[in-house]
Structures are given as C-alpha cells and as structure tokens.
Amino acid sequence: MTIRWYPGHMSKALEQISELVRKIDLIIEVLDARLPYSSSNHLLEQVRRNKPCIKVLNKNDLADPAATRAWVQHFQKSSGVRALPLVAKNIPEVKSLVKLCKQLVPQRGNPGYPIRTMVVGIPNVGKSTLINTLAGKSIAKVGDRPAVTMRPQQIPLNNGILIFDTPGLLWPAMDDQGGAYRLAASGAIGANALDYTNVGVFAAAYMMRRYPDLLKERYKLTDLPETPYEVVEAVGRCLGCIMSGGVVDVHRAAETFLRELRAGKAGRISFEEPGTPEDVEAELLRF
Ligand code: G4P
Structure with missing residues (x-):
C-alpha cells in the first residue's frame, strides 16, 4: 500500500507517539543504515521527553561500513542516544540490542518488571522483521499503514522487554x-x-x-x-x-x-x- 501523508495524519501520529512516550522507558527508532538521515523523522526528538533512544541502523548488510561508522559516531553525540547497526534477521545482533536496552534501563528488564519500549520508524525500514526476531516468532506484521489506522498492541517478549507495537509509523524526512x-x-x-x-x-x-x-x-x-x-x-x-x-x-x-x-x-x-x-x-x- 502506498502511504500518503497528510498534515492531519502526521499530527495525529505524532500526538499518539507523544502520548505513548509517557508510558515507556525507551524508544527504539529503526532507521535504514543506507540513509540514516533521510529515513529518520526529526520531529521524534520533539516528543522524546528525554527518554533514552536507541537508533537501530538496520539493513547494515547493505550499507557502506565507513559511512555507517560515521553515522554511529554522529548520533552518539546526542545525550541519551545510542546507535546500533544491525541486520534485523540476525539473532546474535538482535540479542545485542536487548543487551543495550538493559544497559540503558538497568532498573527494569525481567519478565515481571519489563522494559517498556516502542519501535518506531518510517515504512519499510525493517520494524516488523526486527520485532519478529526480538519475539523469536512471526507475529502480526506492523505493516505500512498510517499510524492513525492502527490499534495499540502490547507484545511481551520473554527476555524482559515489552513492546508497544503501535503507533510506530513515522513519515520520512524529505526536506529537500x-x-x-x-x-x-x-x-x-x-x-x-x-x-x-x-x-x-x-x-x-x-x-x-x-x-x-x-x-x-x-x-x-x-x-x-x-x-x-x-x-x-x-x-x-x-x-x-x-x-x-x-x-x-x-x-x-x-x-x-x-x-x-x-x-x-x-x-x-x-x-x-x-x-x-x-x-x-x-x-x-x-x-
Ligand atoms: P517495516 O515493518 O518497517 O515496514 O519493514 P519490514 O520488516 O516489512 O521490512 C521491509 C523489507 O526489508 C523486507 O523485504 C525485509 O525482508 C527487508 N529487511 C528487513 N530488515 C533487513 C535487513 O537487515 N537487511 C536486509 N537486506 N533486508 C531487510 P521485502 O522484500 O519487502 O520482504 P521479504 O520478501 O524479505 O519478506
């Protein structure tokens, strides 16, 4: 499905994300490692409420390693932000994401007291693939539908992480x-x-x-x-x-x-x- 973002959709999606951010401990923002700037949405920073954020540079298997290294360094200059290049289907790499979540939110991270997180990103960056690997099974596809049509869904993982699956859809930065x-x-x-x-x-x-x-x-x-x-x-x-x-x-x-x-x-x-x-x-x- 082709997404058309209208100002109404955009403000509604941002409002929903902003509301959900209150309830979570950590944001996982999925970016395309080949274009970390253009696949991000800079408005996320405005609604982050200083919550820790992991920028996952997904599809790292396709990206130029030198450019990815430069991006990781760039992102990590921001307070509370960590960047992690990975391949969403690669189980050991996704396990290192779980480890990083636990480092950033050390007070939580067990099934009784999970780290509450949300996975956000523009369409097609690999959010569903990542969630499926995190979950260890194929669960409902996040899909490329505008966030306004989605219903909140909580996905408890057995590794001490609870994912608020939606609203997770952002629109890309097309400033130019x-x-x-x-x-x-x-x-x-x-x-x-x-x-x-x-x-x-x-x-x-x-x-x-x-x-x-x-x-x-x-x-x-x-x-x-x-x-x-x-x-x-x-x-x-x-x-x-x-x-x-x-x-x-x-x-x-x-x-x-x-x-x-x-x-x-x-x-x-x-x-x-x-x-x-x-x-x-x-x-x-x-x-
Ligand atoms: P989304 O939820 O953010 O919309 O993305 P989704 O997981 O559906 O992934 C979009 C496409 O990107 C899929 O390919 C998926 O396989 C691919 N992908 C996800 N992560 C990676 C990665 O780390 N590396 C590479 N090379 N590809 C990745 P597709 O062709 O649309 O679907 P499929 O035929 O693979 O199922």
Missing part, C-alpha cells in the same frame, strides 16, 4: 528534493512517486561520484561514460535491456539498475549524499 530521490533510490519509498528513469539517473550520478569503482566493476566498464544518463544506458547494455533495433530500453535499464543497487549487487553502498552526517547537514542548509 535530494531526500526524496535518495529514499526512492534505496527503495525506502515507492519509485512510482517519482519517475523510474529519473531515479535511475539520480542513482547513476551518485554512484559516479561516490562509488565509481563499484560501478565499473559490476557493469564491466573500463571507463565511465560522461553523463549519468549514459551510465544508465551502459548498464542497460551490460544487463541486456535492449529493444528491437539494438536500442537500450532506458526505463527497464533504470529499473533493473535500481533493483540491483537495492539488493547490494554492486556492493555495500550508502545513499546519503555525500555520505557523512556533517556533509548532509551542510547540504540541507543550502536549501
């Missing part, structure tokens, strides 16, 4: 056009909101600047073409996206290129332009 494109390139928002070819060309331009060697290696390019559009064409030729007459099907090439990047086929990449938190903030200040 680049944010929307980064989210679309990584698959965090549906590319149907933006034209596939445009997103593919955006991703090609980004890859040319940040990861030229990965691009050359994956698509067997000795030299990079001059323009991002030509890169998409070259990728299309390499992947066999050819129409009759030998012309590259650029739309299909862009779509396949994006699918490959999202699946990590070209290597571990981070989509946040240009990759360090300070640079992203400087870039945003220019808008």
Whole structure:
C-alpha cells in the first residue's frame, strides 16, 4: 500500500507517539543504515521527553561500513542516544540490542518488571522483521499503514522487554528534493512517486561520484561514460535491456539498475549524499 501523508495524519501520529512516550522507558527508532538521515523523522526528538533512544541502523548488510561508522559516531553525540547497526534477521545482533536496552534501563528488564519500549520508524525500514526476531516468532506484521489506522498492541517478549507495537509509523524526512530521490533510490519509498528513469539517473550520478569503482566493476566498464544518463544506458547494455533495433530500453535499464543497487549487487553502498552526517547537514542548509 502506498502511504500518503497528510498534515492531519502526521499530527495525529505524532500526538499518539507523544502520548505513548509517557508510558515507556525507551524508544527504539529503526532507521535504514543506507540513509540514516533521510529515513529518520526529526520531529521524534520533539516528543522524546528525554527518554533514552536507541537508533537501530538496520539493513547494515547493505550499507557502506565507513559511512555507517560515521553515522554511529554522529548520533552518539546526542545525550541519551545510542546507535546500533544491525541486520534485523540476525539473532546474535538482535540479542545485542536487548543487551543495550538493559544497559540503558538497568532498573527494569525481567519478565515481571519489563522494559517498556516502542519501535518506531518510517515504512519499510525493517520494524516488523526486527520485532519478529526480538519475539523469536512471526507475529502480526506492523505493516505500512498510517499510524492513525492502527490499534495499540502490547507484545511481551520473554527476555524482559515489552513492546508497544503501535503507533510506530513515522513519515520520512524529505526536506529537500535530494531526500526524496535518495529514499526512492534505496527503495525506502515507492519509485512510482517519482519517475523510474529519473531515479535511475539520480542513482547513476551518485554512484559516479561516490562509488565509481563499484560501478565499473559490476557493469564491466573500463571507463565511465560522461553523463549519468549514459551510465544508465551502459548498464542497460551490460544487463541486456535492449529493444528491437539494438536500442537500450532506458526505463527497464533504470529499473533493473535500481533493483540491483537495492539488493547490494554492486556492493555495500550508502545513499546519503555525500555520505557523512556533517556533509548532509551542510547540504540541507543550502536549501
Ligand atoms: P517495516 O515493518 O518497517 O515496514 O519493514 P519490514 O520488516 O516489512 O521490512 C521491509 C523489507 O526489508 C523486507 O523485504 C525485509 O525482508 C527487508 N529487511 C528487513 N530488515 C533487513 C535487513 O537487515 N537487511 C536486509 N537486506 N533486508 C531487510 P521485502 O522484500 O519487502 O520482504 P521479504 O520478501 O524479505 O519478506
């Protein structure tokens, strides 16, 4: 389901989160490790009420390790905030999240006196996957529905954690056009909101600047073409996206290129332009 956020939905969701924050000990905010800035919602800080917050940088298997390290350091400068990169299906890594919860709320953490937490994040960052791993079984999917349609649900885990499952849905930070494109390139928002070819060309331009060697290696390019559009064409030729007459099907090439990047086929990449938190903030200040 495609989510459309309207001001009414947004304020209602934030109000619900703000109410729930009163009742909990700790917030688990799930971010996409490939774009920790654009997959966050900065309004959460306003309703956090100084409760400890763990920023889970999920999908760490797909992200550039150097960029992730920089983000972890950046987030941990904020008081009460800890950052933990992980892969939501990886049981040992998720166990380290439980351990961190217990470090941050040492006065609680047993089944009779559990740590009350909520898992929040934008759609598709892996909230359900994480909750399922935490629970050790598949439970109701959080799903990508606006928070206003959800009903509160408590999930007691046998490891001393109680999850308030909802409302957990935030909308992404799209403070600038680049944010929307980064989210679309990584698959965090549906590319149907933006034209596939445009997103593919955006991703090609980004890859040319940040990861030229990965691009050359994956698509067997000795030299990079001059323009991002030509890169998409070259990728299309390499992947066999050819129409009759030998012309590259650029739309299909862009779509396949994006699918490959999202699946990590070209290597571990981070989509946040240009990759360090300070640079992203400087870039945003220019808008
Ligand atoms: P949400 O509740 O926040 O909306 O996200 P959800 O858990 O539904 O996860 C969205 C997609 O991200 C799923 O893929 C899921 O498998 C994938 N995912 C979650 N965590 C990780 C991770 O750490 N690494 C990687 N590589 N992928 C992750 P999907 O294709 O939509 O579903 P499925 O076919 O995997 O079931």
